[in-house]
Amino acid sequence: MAAISAFLGRDEERARLAALVPARRLVTVVGPGGIGKTRLAYEVCEHALAALPGTRHRCELASVAARDDIGAEVAGQLGFPSLEAFLVRLGDEPALLVLDNCEHVRAAAAALCRRLLDASPALRIVATSREPLGVDGEEVLPLGPLALPPSADRADVDAAPATRLFEERARSAGARPPASDADFAAIAELCRRLDGVPLAIELAAARARSLTPAELIALLDRRFDVLRRDEPVGRARHRSLRAAIDASYGLLDAQEQSFFRALGVFAGPFDADLAHAVAAGPGVDRLGTLDLLARLVDRSLVAAEPHGALTRYRLLDSLRHYAAERAREAGEWAGCVDRFVDAMAAHADGVMEAGMRRWTAEVMEALFAHLGNFFAAIDRCLETDLQAARAFRILLPCWGAIHQGRATEVAAAGERVLARWPEGAEPLRAEALAVTASASLPAGRFERAQDLAERVLGSPAASPLARVIALRALGVGAMHRGEDAASAHFRRGAAEAYAAELGPFARELVVCAAVLEGSRPGALDAALAELGRACAEATEADDRIGRVWALVARTHLLVRAERLVDARAALAEAERAREGFTYPYGAMVIARLRAALIGLERGWAASCHAWRAALDVATAAGELAEIALTLRAAAALARRAGDVETAARLLAAVPAGTHLSVNGDVFDDPEAGAAPAATADTGALRRARERLAALAGGAAQAEAARAAAPPADGGGVAARDESERGDGGPARDGTWPGGDGGAPPTARGAHEAGGDREGCGRAGAERDASERPGALRGAAAGRAGAEARATLARTGDVWTVRFAGRETQLRHVKGLADLAALLARPGEELHCLQLAGGGADDGDAGPLLDARARAEYQARVRALQAEIDEAHERGDPGGAERAEAELDALVRQLSAAFGLGGRARRAGAAAERARSAVAWRIRAALKRIATAHPELGRHLENAVRTGTWCCYRPETDVSWDVRPGAETRGRSA
Template structure:
């Protein structure tokens, strides 16, 4: 919410007192009747303090309040906020709590109890009744008791009316002629700022005396209809109703229909929901201009677009009119239709491109989509609209909001279990992905396989296989993971959905590495990055750079670290905390594998800070597990066991997990020992202390020369590399296993020997195999150098040199025999 540009009149003492309270109290609730100016006072009191604002008028269900509060603080959940804030000083404005008072009170109490330096300023028509709450009752503005011009002129309620009339081009002088009407007007409106501002909007067309006359008539009517209602409420209702009745009929109709919007809206969405069939966009803009001019709608500009909003009191008024006219359900239904069109457009774009603009657009929708889905669950007989509303949520899906997506998806699938319904398979596949992101592999895999059994499942054929790849990859079933991702690639190509195909190419690279096909993995990663560049998708470029960097780091520490740093910088520029954190963690693991413990500590600390700052709880635990591995490598086993036990077994879910696997297989890391189990907040604190500890010395490096499947791991003097299986490496391994002993060359060549002491004899088949492989490697080296692929070129060069040396030596020995 943005503070208005008009001056706050008559509240100087209230602002000073409220600021004094906020300096010493942790929860202050400004209370008072609707229209008294609670929100405006709160915003002015904290205008220079950088307080985020959570507008609870945007929330339509009590269970959504915690998420709304967390989002306003910059976190994915309240639990994440508690951990991320910790002992830091944070502030929050909870606006319009009466809308969801019990839920707001519960969240406020939790934050105050768990975060010792959090301060909350709430606005509500009633107190929250939370321990430690200081209630600040806000009274209406003082009104004059008589008609003396000086007294009337100084009365805050009159000063406000005069000030606001000036903004409409009307200059009012308070003198003996005007003072009686102005004083009567202020008294008629009970000094309520919103009512006064609405009346001031009529100043260009009516004199103060005429405004009083119209208000008297409206109040008489209200007195007869609502004799028992609160006096202040009747005064405000009279002001709203009188302003409303001054509007042209078509604008009145448009205004009442805007009551279905809980939050901000654009002119285009307003046209779809509130305009008459014959009205075009220009007519809608005329309506909005009239409503803004009459103070019935507020306006603000964000991200180069104009957004409109109704204050809660005015929204309530509009919804009451809709109910009286019997139109509320029909217009609410029309709003759902408009949201379906928005959702469909987003999905169409999602299938064509993953641009940063698309990412931002989708992340503005979840709350509204959830509200519309709940309406469908309660009102629709069929699932078509609800499924359409659910599909864009794929664009926001990761572990931090997996619960939100999984819950909505399960409710949808339970409400309409017919698997033949359009989009059922896609809904099931997205829900399955949400379960997998949370580590619920059995549930996720079963649901994804159900989606694949549906005839012609559409792009669920890709999303479901993507979910199954993630599931099997995290579970260690690498062969199945490779199969799923290769099937998904084929489906993505068949369906012509380029961004999905590019992402799956990155996953394919990871899957190939998992089964030991490392050369192919590097090629697949390079292909994925080229596709991302071709699509000009910064999101995909970040992902593919991280994938390439992670794989390359297993061959060439420096080259891999360079790509990872580039990807992290790109994520920081485009403002994606999740990818910034992943980049820092991957760079830290790369440094850990290379033995650069100082760099590893710094990068892991940065990753932990990023995830704690964004409140991404799953990624915090993943990072803590990585810190535990780092501490083992640094010789701090006690703290490592504590962090590992606290994190538990954290599955590596996603494409960029090769470095975590490498740490577990290539370093002497034993994280299975049982230790104390800390809550997340304490585990984060311990990890930070250990990472900020004194300079670290790495233990003596472990030398290795062994084969794992189709990959050889070579480690010496702190440097470790992976190489594909080859005869030359097998020969070296044979020699190393027999130090000080003579090994006959024919044993290595696996050929017959007639003279035991004569030397090596190569038969023609062996020679042709050597020469064929050398030719292949020379071609591959040229390609790698042309592509500036440092890691690949170095790997090829090593194998080429070894084979050439062996062939020359063997040929020389054969000539000597001859």
């Protein structure tokens, strides 16, 4: 099949399938309709596996009628009079057969595969289906949606596979290319609403000549009418989104169809218990629900996503719309809605019951994972309920999302509920008023917030919880106005919360008061002591959010006071306390404080990458207050360093509106505080991010050049590192092992040696002890049993890996050295130039490369990557090493060619080339690890992130003993 259009994205899936086919005799690419299974299979078999020996055969089963035996039809398509004739032709010679669209003849296709594989020992089959075939030895490759851009930034939109596909297909259809930031943002949102499904994106792009992306978004409520082709192009079931889903729905039995229709009421992820409460029919027990979910997952109609010990399920947005439409047609929608609202009200009650005692990772996950369902359930209450009871119950836990970037949605939901039921004596009315008051503050609606809060406090029926939330709202409002009464409101709320045994709420308000009071002259030490007590109390109560909240506040005060050693220790402890669970506000503030601390310790230039990362975290969360605070703090630091131009650019990007946060501005900067709100220039934030990225790239290149320069004594880089740092100590330039984000032994050793509770306020002798040589290693050893231990050690050309009780050896590739650098610095970000050695000068690609020269270099890079793979496949380490050396030299030459003079544009190009090379090297290494040690492969696949900044951030602690280039020795305790 000759492809007419370019194949975009799917780099990882393409590489994985290309690796699986030579190693497995039957590989089935599985995914929902329109996800791109056929195109991927043909692309790999036709191009990536062009060198695979043997003949090629392709068979399209979509037109084959369902029956028990399809051998004759398959043989006919392949040009043979019978299946026996085809088998005679195959004999024992190698061959590759693609069986496309097996789902509607699944049993017959499975039987055919068994027969073919038994009769022809050198045959390999690639099948595509919406569910696995169930054949012994089958390797299943699930295919999901195309990756979406992490932000609406132009560079992200141009790079992400989903949005690239839309742009390419829209351009082919004659549409105007995107020009403004608003255009790129609309494309990103459109592809997000279409879940990154290639068929849906291509159908939308076909309309782009007459409709803008923003207009297409507005029509998505009628997506099945809009996303279709009128002309007879392609297969019938690919001419419309509805036809593609119809084909999958038609393969379900009646019970499965009914269950699927009911799931259309969910607006977000759901677990098996919620699915059982909403969708299970009469006589179906919980095991029956699990079986139905598994069958829909197998048929690619429901996605299953593990979250720790819990599996959550979800429907792609188009599948959800389809299921809801079918439920309405069947007259089932009203019943589905009623069961859904009941289930979400019960879930809200459970969240509140647990949250009254402590704010744990499980409580926060139960809230954040279901916010979309909570808001949808409230809207259903507004449509159907005569009383406010269920709406009030569902609204209450949404209070926990106000400071996690969701205040606007919570406030809007609260106002809709109060407008629908303005008066009454229902239970939880005071709580609804208090939640809406708190949510109104980030939007700057202070009078509304104060009015609602005072109504709560004036009501004799108000519960202690409602009063505490209202007092907090009054305190935040007073804080915004600069009134001393703010602290008094917080103190009063804390006292009432303690009296009512609402420990988490009490501790949160104590921290609010301590932060305000600690910013006053002479009050810092008392505030730090109070925060230490709050942290210890939260630890005792297993209140993880409260603990992080207190540690973040402590770090904030210490950074403001520029007590850097103590601040670094507090930050390291806050980062460790936040690991392993979702707490968006904590992540945003920690990222901002980390950047500020790096700037104070190492200077403005060294901190630019951390400011960019902090800005990305806040932007991804949509939290305007944190975006503003991050920009203002970075601008203040830039101005201190004399970089007035960057400071002005950052302040110009500060968004309009009210920016409330108890952990407010890190630096007192009158110019930043008086900065006008952002103008109508929507590109200001993009330009600010680009400026930080350019400065970070320049700093990283300089650092890489210093790292690559030989030391005066002629020793290697590793020898220099050992002599400068010693055992756990700082380098001669004052930086700590671990780079920009790494904690010195002062912080990390103190935490690891002492246990969590004592770490909340420990100082003095214990910190001094941690600074002695060997303290860091000893502290880590002291946690034996608290975390897993693993080893990665190189001896010559062989790496020895020990993980999860299993040891294996791997032949050296560059990507393993990259992984060693990341594993040695868990949680820290290393720039791709540091890993690629982009600062070294091993040749020159010339002052500039024209388009033709760049294309030739890129073609050679791709060829070298293929040579390395082939050399390893045939057991030729020497050939692989020679190709890797040439590849590294090319990357360095390209980096030099595009990084001359420190110009931002060229620095960015150098980083991009290093990013691509390092990402490829790490992916290749992960592929080899997964083959030799699948459990480690899965762990690293989840924990390693590549890009301009690379990091290893595992969900659970693993203590790695990394020894690159050293003999493997036993690790001392």
